[in-house]
Amino acid sequence: MKLIVNDTTYDVDVPARKTLADTLREDCGLTGTHVGCEQGVCGSCTVLCDGEPVRACLMFAVQCAGVRVRTVEGLAADPGRPHPVQEAFARHGALQCGFCTPGFLMLLAGALAGPAREIDGEIDDERLREIVSANLCRCTGYLSILAAAREAAAIMAGAGDHAGDRAGDRAGEGH
Amino acid sequence: MVAQAFDYRAADELAEALDVLAEHGDNVKVLAGGQSLVPMMHLRLARPGILLDINRLPRLDEAVAAEGELRLGALVRHRRLERPVVADPLGRLLAAAARHVGHLPIRTRGTFAGSLAHADPAAEWCLVAVAVGARLVLSSASGERVVAADDFFDYPFVTALRPDELITQVRLPLLGAGTGVAFREHAPTAGAFAQVAACAAVTVERDPRARGGGTIGAARLALAGVAGRPHALPEAAGVLAGLAPSGAAPDEAVDEALDEALDEALDEVRRRVLAAVDPAPDPLLSADYRRALAAELAVSALAAAIDDALARKAPRG
Numbered sequence: 001m002k003l004i005v006n007d008t009t010y011d012v013d014v015p016a017r018k019t020l021a022d023t024l025r026e027d028c029g030l031t032g033t034h035v036g037c038e039q040g041v042c043g044s045c046t047v048l049c050d051g052e053p054v055r056a057c058l059m060f061a062v063q064c065a066g067v068r069v070r071t072v073e074g075l076a077a078d079p080g081r082p083h084p085v086q087e088a089f090a091r092h093g094a095l096q097c098g099f100c101t102p103g104f105l106m107l108l109a110g111a112l113a114g115p116a117r118e119i120d121g122e123i124d125d126e127r128l129r130e131i132v133s134a135n136l137c138r139c140t141g142y143l144s145i146l147a148a149a150r151e152a153a154a155i156m157a158g159a160g161d162h163a164g165d166r167a168g169d170r171a172g173e174g175h
Numbered sequence: 176m177v178a179q180a181f182d183y184r185a186a187d188e189l190a191e192a193l194d195v196l197a198e199h200g201d202n203v204k205v206l207a208g209g210q211s212l213v214p215m216m217h218l219r220l221a222r223p224g225i226l227l228d229i230n231r232l233p234r235l236d237e238a239v240a241a242e243g244e245l246r247l248g249a250l251v252r253h254r255r256l257e258r259p260v261v262a263d264p265l266g267r268l269l270a271a272a273a274r275h276v277g278h279l280p281i282r283t284r285g286t287f288a289g290s291l292a293h294a295d296p297a298a299e300w301c302l303v304a305v306a307v308g309a310r311l312v313l314s315s316a317s318g319e320r321v322v323a324a325d326d327f328f329d330y331p332f333v334t335a336l337r338p339d340e341l342i343t344q345v346r347l348p349l350l351g352a353g354t355g356v357a358f359r360e361h362a363p364t365a366g367a368f369a370q371v372a373a374c375a376a377v378t379v380e381r382d383p384r385a386r387g388g389g390t391i392g393a394a395r396l397a398l399a400g401v402a403g404r405p406h407a408l409p410e411a412a413g414v415l416a417g418l419a420p421s422g423a424a425p426d427e428a429v430d431e432a433l434d435e436a437l438d439e440a441l442d443e444v445r446r447r448v449l450a451a452v453d454p455a456p457d458p459l460l461s462a463d464y465r466r467a468l469a470a471e472l473a474v475s476a477l478a479a480a481i482d483d484a485l486a487r488k489a490p491r492g
Contacts, residue, residue: 016183016226017216038176039214043280052254052283058213059284062183063206063228111279119258133365134278 001065005030006074014061021045021056024071032072032102036136043135046103046110047071053110053134072102075109084155085109088148096139103135108149112156123153178216185228189235189314192341195227197316200338203227207250208285210277211293235343245347249289253282253300263349264487265307268356268376272299275358278366288342291324294404296331297368299360302405304345306374306397312344319343328404354378354393355484359476361468363459370460371400371468375412375476379420379484389485391418396444396477401452401469411447411473414440420481441478445470 003010005028012027019038024030024047036044038057045056048070075083085108088094095101110116111131112123120127128149137145186192196203204212204223207230215221229235235248238260245261256273259266276282276290276299290300291311303309304324311322313336327335336342350356360372378392396412399405418440421433454465 015180017178017180038217040210040281043278046280049283053280054284055210055280057217058210060183060213060226062185063209063230107280116279116283119254130274130365131279134280 001062003028003061003064003069004067005069005071007068012061016060016062018061019057020047020059020061020064020069023061024056024069027061030071030073034099034102036099036103041136042100042103043107044100044103046106046135048106048110048114051110051114052116053107070106072105075105083109085112085148085152088152088155089145092144092148092151094140094144094148100135100137100139104132104137104145107131107135108152112149112153123157125150128153176217178213179219179222181216181223182225183228184225185231187231189232189341189343190316192227192229192232193314193316193339195225196339196341199225203338205229205289205292205341207289208252209289210281210285211289211295229341240349243349245349247287247345247347249286249341249343251287253277253285253287253290254279256287257282261349263351264354264356264376264483265347265350267483268303268307268350268358268374269347271356271358272303272374275299275360275362275369275372281366288345291327291345292334292336292342294328294332294334295368296403296405297370297372297400299358299369299372299399301328302372302374302397302399303358304347305405305407306395307347307350307376309345309347311342312346313337313340314343315339315341321346325407330403350376351378353380353484353487355480355482355487357476357479357483359472359479361472369400371398371465371472373398373469373472373476375473375480377412377415377477377480377484379481382419389419391415391420391481394477394480396473398448398452398469398473401454401465408448408451408473411444411451412477414443414447415477415481420485437478437481441474444477445474448473 003012010028014023021035024033034044036042040055040058046053047056049067085105202224206226206228235250237248238251239246240261253273253276256269259270287300290298309324313320355377357375360369362369374397376395379389380392382390394412394415397407421430448470452469454462456462
């Protein structure tokens with residue numbers, strides 16, 4: 001089957017029972033998507049499907065024909081031009097061991113832009129806390145993640161802000 | 176973890192899907208959102224020989240109001256309901272409940288109808304379906320039948336759905352203007368399944384003769400997490416019928432008297448819920464704790480539903 005990841009088409013030959021997460025790692029060589037619990041609880045494998053955050057361990061790759069998948073490898077516009085969420089994570093030290101980080105980045109990139117943003121409109125602090133509760137981090141205690149999320153939300157909501165526009169366009173691709 | 180090998184079939188037309196179910200029913204699991212089914216397959220709690228993907232079926236993602244009811248197709252995802260899909264108070268009730276369903280990346284995939292088919296006794300949508308008296312359209316190659324939510328749920332994860340049937344639509348009666356709604360839930364962590372949840376809808380009818388400006392008509396209450404399936408509690412909620420809630424009374428003394436009467440009625444609701452529910456103890460939660468939780472959430476939901484109805488009735492200034 002053909003799998004479109006980060007605007008690149010991969011020809012993969014996978015059994016039906018192979019998850020999107022395993023396929024990304026083993027067949028596309030994109031190991032930035034981490035696999036933790038394999039049952040939808042931890043959020044480490046979060047990627048965007050048509051702009052929406054999903055658990056890549058709870059989808060089979062065969063379901064993704066025609067879907068535009070985005071992983072952490074495709075989050076930055078170019079090398080040296082990180083996504084606003086990535087920049088905020090770096091500024092606030094929102095990671096320690098880093099295992100959960102790709103999942104958090106994709107969760108927030110999807111939640112703060114694209115179709116998710118259209119549903120939620122303004123995202124307040126309570127909503128941000130609810131969003132980050134989707135993923136597990138055992139190092140940081142979440143305070144630095146929330147601080148980064150707040151900053152990224154503000155930047156991406158900023159009208160006319162170049163970084164925000166770019167993030168919105170990218171997450172919304174495929175619609 | 177890897178699921179047991181299966182044959183993947185993605186149907187393009189409903190008839191095609193129903194044929195697969197007719198031929199292989201017992202050996203098929205239907206894949207909509209897959210947010211409960213896929214983990215069960217990874218853990219080998221579910222081992223279907225055929226996985227029937229219905230995500231390509233046309234028009235099943237529609238949510239339309241018609242003939243006094245909201246009709247949700249089998250592919251309406253939780254996420255869609257986070258914003259009211261109808262102006263009727265039912266839209267607000269669904270939105271209030273949707274925020275309790277899993278986490279954002281679960282809600283982008285999981286479906287309302289799929290949750291009913293899965294029939295977890297603590298699931299929000301099963302509770303809402305029973306509370307408002309939803310009806311499920313069950314389609315098969317030999318036709319379709321319509322089953323009331325109350326008749327659909329049997330035991331945890333056991334429903335009236337036959338192996339050759341697919342839930343194609345869920346019909347939820349509109350509640351009508353003047354109905355206040357509330358959803359209350361207690362869960363151990365954010366996004367976890369509820370330990371107990373309560374759903375309430377209370378209609379306040381305008382009545383110039385009533386001291387508060389209105390009287391309570393129908394009051395509905397249902398609970399999840401206290402039995403193997405959600406249940407409506409008409410005897411408990413019925414205590415409120417005919418009461419005049421405060422809010423529009425001409426002076427404070429009248430308001431206070433009405434508040435007192437309402438508080439007494441809610442105390443009676445609490446007693447009736449405590450007497451009506453008989454939850455099984457589990458290693459994490461004693462039966463008494465669960466019962467107490469049910470009573471408090473029931474009263475809280477009903478009181479909030481009354482407030483919601485009154486807030487919507489307030490004259491526009």
